[in-house]
Structures are given as structure tokens and as C-alpha cells.
Amino acid sequence: MKAVKYFVVIFFSIFCTAICAQNVNIGAEITAALENNTYLSKLNYPKSVFRFYTDNYSGYHWTDSRQRQEQSKIALLLLTKADHYGLSLSDYHLEALSLEKLEQWADFPSEKNQKERTLFDILLTDGLITFINDLHFGKYNPLYQKTQIDTSRINGFCADEILSTARMHTDFQGAILKAQPSLKAYSDLQTYLDRSHTANDRIVSQTEMGKIIINMERLRWINTQSAYYIMVNIPSYTLELHQGDEMFGFKIVVGKSTTKTPVLESEISYFSTAPDxxxxxxxxxxxxxxxxxxxxxxxxxxxxxxxxxxxxxxxxxxxxxxxxxxxxxxxxxxxSSGQDNALGAVVFRFENPYAVYLHDTAQKQFFDREKRALSHGCVRVENADRLAAMLLAYDGSEYKVSELENAILSYEKRDFVLSEPVPIIITYLTCLIENGKLILYTDIYQFDRSLEGKFNQNR
Structure with missing residues (x-):
């Protein structure tokens, strides 16, 4: 009996030693590849890829039959549907990745194709990290260069960590897709685009498809993740107050083409009545x-x-x-404040380098116009008093609404400070989904052309 136990211990020890030796070899293969400039030159995010393998054991992650082959297939299929998310299929190494190649490693591969297997594993990792970054930041983000995204965590976001977490998640695909903006305008466009790709009869033209893609890109440049925010869209001349699933719309006047309203993100911390x-x-x-x-x-x-x-x-x-x-x-x-004051009865303040703000106006007749690019850059809001009252109510200060109304009627100077600042996004979207339909807006500042050119060049 002791001899049997001794044999089992010896066998298990030899088996573990063999497995550990194999793992060391596998780790060495990946590590060597990530130190090879030939491999690195193929990668979009080499530092992120290196962190992914270093932090999660530097062996194979997608081609090892013992580790979630189904997850690897889901990963590949997700990349092949990148166009459903307004992204280009040519950016994710799909020329070197396929389900057929993945299935070569259903069993332990022989030594002769280790280099091919290593390259496949690394390229799939880089393709997924690229996809996650593109979903979150966009391809042509004016604020962050690719090298910056690869090197550092930006606003708490790190694609290789997202990928590592997703691999532990039962809903692998869902965990990756959470990298997308949570803004309603984005999810509406993405759903519409996905439906267009899956429909037997394409529901949008090539021109409309291009508009959807560039405006999804713009929405990825926005950092705000809150469910409570104000979105000003310049081309549609609209302001939307989003409160969870509820949305309230307001007409606005924006800057002329010679005095453009800037695209920006900030927070409204207070508003004032009877402003100078x-x-x-x-x-x-x-x-x-x-x-x-x-x-x-x-x-x-x-x-x-x-x-x-x-x-x-x-x-x-x-x-x-x-x-x-x-x-x-x-x-x-x-x-001075009064009936003819250019800022009207109330002005909403938020920090920005352009010295612009939202405000009421004495020129109410401008809201009846279809084209409302008329200001010097600030945003004039129809029913600004109603917007102010809604901000107070949501802030838990509904009891101050009567004070607000009295201050407006009597032209009394009052500051109403919000306990929780409201994110404000001023953006430039030339298409949106309204009641399930795609609506195109005039490109009043001629911003679309340069972005369309970048995407067309990449196809």
C-alpha cells in the first residue's frame, strides 16, 4: 500500500514538473515575442498588450484548449462585427485571425507551429484592446493620442484591465461592450446601425451610414458617464435635459458661423437671476x-x-x-439687468476657457426661426426659467422654485447654487435618432468633411 502511495506521489510530482516546465516554455515564448521588434511593430497598443500578459501570466490566453475556447470564439466574432459599432474591420488584425486558425489549437499543438500560435494569440489580444479603446475613446480623439492611451490610465479607464476583467465575466461580450458611451444619443445610433447591418434590406444609404459613423465617433470623445446631464447639440438647435430615462427638450440659439459655439464639457454649479x-x-x-x-x-x-x-x-x-x-x-x-438685458432673466454658469454660458434672452422671437445660428457663441435657451426650476427640483431644492420665480419677476439678483453640479455637454451631432428614425441636420459649421475624410481614408 505504501509502495502504491509512493508511486502516486512520484507520478504526480513528475506530472506537475512537466506541466510547470511547459508553462515556463509557453511564458518564455510569449515574453520573447513581446520583446521582439518584429512582433511589436505589428501592434497598435504594445504596452497595453505587454501589461495584459504580464498581469495575467504570460502564457497563451486565446489558443490554449484548456482556457475558454468558447470565449476565444466570441472574441473573434466580436471583432468581425466591428462595423456594427461604426468601426473599420481593417483595424483589428482580421487578415491574420480566423475561427479556422483558432481551431488548429483545439488540441495541444506541435512545436512546429509555436511561432504561428504565439503571433495569433498576441494579435487577438491587441485586436481586442484596440477594439475596446476605439469603442471608448474613438479613433480620432482630439484630446488623447494613441501613445498616451497606451501608456497611462485616462479618467480611470484602462483597456487591458477591461479585457482582463471581461475574461473572468460570465458575459464576456457584454463586459467588453460596456466600454461604449452610456449616452442615449450614442446607444440610439449604435442600435440603428446594428439593425441596418442585420436587415435583409439595408435601411440607410451609404451617405447616411457615413453620418452615423462620424457622429458615433464624436460621442466617444465625451467623458460624461452620468445618467443626469444636459446635452446641447449645435446643429439641431436643441438642448436636452436627461434625468435617467426621462428627457426634456428645449429650443436654443447658437453661435453664427463667424462666432461659433465651442464644443466642450463642464458642469453647471449655479445660476443667477437678473444678471449684468x-x-x-x-x-x-x-x-x-x-x-x-x-x-x-x-x-x-x-x-x-x-x-x-x-x-x-x-x-x-x-x-x-x-x-x-x-x-x-x-x-x-x-x-445692467432689466427687460432688454442680452442675458435675459437667468444665466447658467459653468467653467470653460471660451467665456460662454447658457442664458435666457430678450429676443424670444428668434426661437420661432428654423435656422437659429444667430449668437456670438453663447447658447440662448427658450424657457430658461423652466430649465432653472427643473434643476432646482432635481437637486432637492424644489422649495426654492417660488423664490426663483419671484426673483425673475422683480429682476432681483440672486445666485442659486446647486448641491450637485450638473454635467453639461456642448456637442456637434449632424444626425440623431428620433422616434426610431434617422434625422440628418445641416452641417452649419462644416465640421463633417474633415472627419469623413479620415474615416474614408481608413477604409
């Missing part, structure tokens, strides 16, 4: 000063006051007006 308007210097010099020179009553008629460089109010007479005209940069203009 500090006139931008460019508007003062180019538009107001000529009017002042023609008619001195222009200032009083519009409730404007002029201040010197020290912030002192200036009394304007003929002599002073000539000085101002000669040195306009030494002066500034403010418009």
Missing part, C-alpha cells in the same frame, strides 16, 4: 463702438455703462467718447 452682462471686448470694439460714435444715446437706450481699467464708471461725453474710440482696450462695457 459684461460685454466681450470683441463685441464692444466691432459692434457697439461704431453705434456709440453714431449715436451717444445708444448707451442709455440699452442700459449700457462704460468702465475704465480700474473699474470706475465713466461719464461719457463727446471728448470721452473720442478717447474711448482711440483706446477701446482701456475700457469695458456692462449692461
Amino acid at each position: 452682462w459684461r460685454v466681450p471686448q470683441s463685441i464692444f470694439r466691432k459692434e457697439m463702438l461704431p453705434e456709440m460714435m453714431k449715436d451717444r444715446s445708444y448707451l442709455a437706450d440699452h442700459n449700457y455703462s462704460i468702465y475704465d481699467g480700474s473699474g470706475n464708471k465713466v461719464t461719457v461725453n463727446a471728448s470721452k467718447l473720442r478717447q474711448i474710440n482711440n483706446s477701446p482696450n482701456n475700457y469695458s462695457v456692462r449692461q
Whole structure:
């Protein structure tokens, strides 16, 4: 009996030694490949791939028959459907990857194809990491270069960690697809595009397909992941307040083509009633000063006051007006609150480098126009008082709504600070899905052409 036990112990020891030796060899094969410039030159994200193998044992991950062959098939099939997500099939090494090749390693492969197997495993890893990054950041993100994404964690996101976590997940595909934006506009476009690819009769033209792809790309550049946010879309002249599954729409006026409203992300931390308007210097010099020179009553008629460089109010007479005209940069203009104030009754403040904001307006008639690119860059909101009341209610301050209404009616200056800032996204989407239909908008700033050119070049 002791002899049998001794034999079993010896056999198990030899078996484990053989397996460990094989694992060392497998690890050495992958490690050597990841130190080889010939392999590295084929990869989109070499540092991420290296981290993936280093952090998860540097052996085969997709071609080992003992490790989730079904998951490997799902991974390959996901890459072959990259176009369903507005991405190019040519970016994920599919010329070197196939289910047929994967099935070669259903049993332990012989030594003669170890190099081919190693390359397959690494290319599939890089293809998946590339796919995850493209889903999350887009291909042409103006904020982050590929080398930066490969090197560092950005806003807590790291594609190789997403892939490692997905491999442990029962829903492998679902875990990867969570890398996509959670914005409703994005999910609507992706669902529509997927339906178009799977339908027997294609439901969109090639031109419409191109519009969907570039606008999904733009939505991937947005960092906001909250279910509560404001989205301003310039081409559709609309503002949407999203509160979970609910959405409330508002008409807006945006910047003219010569004074474009900028694309940005920020947070609204407070809003003010009865605001003064500090006139931008460019508007003062180019538009107001000529009017002042023609008619001195222009200032009083519009409730404007002029201040010197020290912030002192200036009394304007003929002599002073000539000085101002000669040195306009030494002066500034403010418009006091009131019925004619350019900012209207309420203004929403948020940090941004462009000095733009959302605000009410005295020129309500502009909201009746179909084309509303009319401002100097700020966004004018129809029913701004209603938007302010909704922000207060969602912030748990519904009791302040009556105070807001009274302040607006009496032109009383009040700041309403939100306990939780509201993410605001100002974006540029030339197509959206409305009631299940694709709606195209005029490319008012001519931004589409350059992005379409990049995608067309990559096909």
C-alpha cells in the first residue's frame, strides 16, 4: 500500500514538473515575442498588450484548449462585427485571425507551429484592446493620442484591465461592450446601425451610414458617464435635459458661423437671476463702438455703462467718447439687468476657457426661426426659467422654485447654487435618432468633411 502511495506521489510530482516546465516554455515564448521588434511593430497598443500578459501570466490566453475556447470564439466574432459599432474591420488584425486558425489549437499543438500560435494569440489580444479603446475613446480623439492611451490610465479607464476583467465575466461580450458611451444619443445610433447591418434590406444609404459613423465617433470623445446631464447639440438647435430615462427638450440659439459655439464639457454649479452682462471686448470694439460714435444715446437706450481699467464708471461725453474710440482696450462695457438685458432673466454658469454660458434672452422671437445660428457663441435657451426650476427640483431644492420665480419677476439678483453640479455637454451631432428614425441636420459649421475624410481614408 505504501509502495502504491509512493508511486502516486512520484507520478504526480513528475506530472506537475512537466506541466510547470511547459508553462515556463509557453511564458518564455510569449515574453520573447513581446520583446521582439518584429512582433511589436505589428501592434497598435504594445504596452497595453505587454501589461495584459504580464498581469495575467504570460502564457497563451486565446489558443490554449484548456482556457475558454468558447470565449476565444466570441472574441473573434466580436471583432468581425466591428462595423456594427461604426468601426473599420481593417483595424483589428482580421487578415491574420480566423475561427479556422483558432481551431488548429483545439488540441495541444506541435512545436512546429509555436511561432504561428504565439503571433495569433498576441494579435487577438491587441485586436481586442484596440477594439475596446476605439469603442471608448474613438479613433480620432482630439484630446488623447494613441501613445498616451497606451501608456497611462485616462479618467480611470484602462483597456487591458477591461479585457482582463471581461475574461473572468460570465458575459464576456457584454463586459467588453460596456466600454461604449452610456449616452442615449450614442446607444440610439449604435442600435440603428446594428439593425441596418442585420436587415435583409439595408435601411440607410451609404451617405447616411457615413453620418452615423462620424457622429458615433464624436460621442466617444465625451467623458460624461452620468445618467443626469444636459446635452446641447449645435446643429439641431436643441438642448436636452436627461434625468435617467426621462428627457426634456428645449429650443436654443447658437453661435453664427463667424462666432461659433465651442464644443466642450463642464458642469453647471449655479445660476443667477437678473444678471449684468459684461460685454466681450470683441463685441464692444466691432459692434457697439461704431453705434456709440453714431449715436451717444445708444448707451442709455440699452442700459449700457462704460468702465475704465480700474473699474470706475465713466461719464461719457463727446471728448470721452473720442478717447474711448482711440483706446477701446482701456475700457469695458456692462449692461445692467432689466427687460432688454442680452442675458435675459437667468444665466447658467459653468467653467470653460471660451467665456460662454447658457442664458435666457430678450429676443424670444428668434426661437420661432428654423435656422437659429444667430449668437456670438453663447447658447440662448427658450424657457430658461423652466430649465432653472427643473434643476432646482432635481437637486432637492424644489422649495426654492417660488423664490426663483419671484426673483425673475422683480429682476432681483440672486445666485442659486446647486448641491450637485450638473454635467453639461456642448456637442456637434449632424444626425440623431428620433422616434426610431434617422434625422440628418445641416452641417452649419462644416465640421463633417474633415472627419469623413479620415474615416474614408481608413477604409
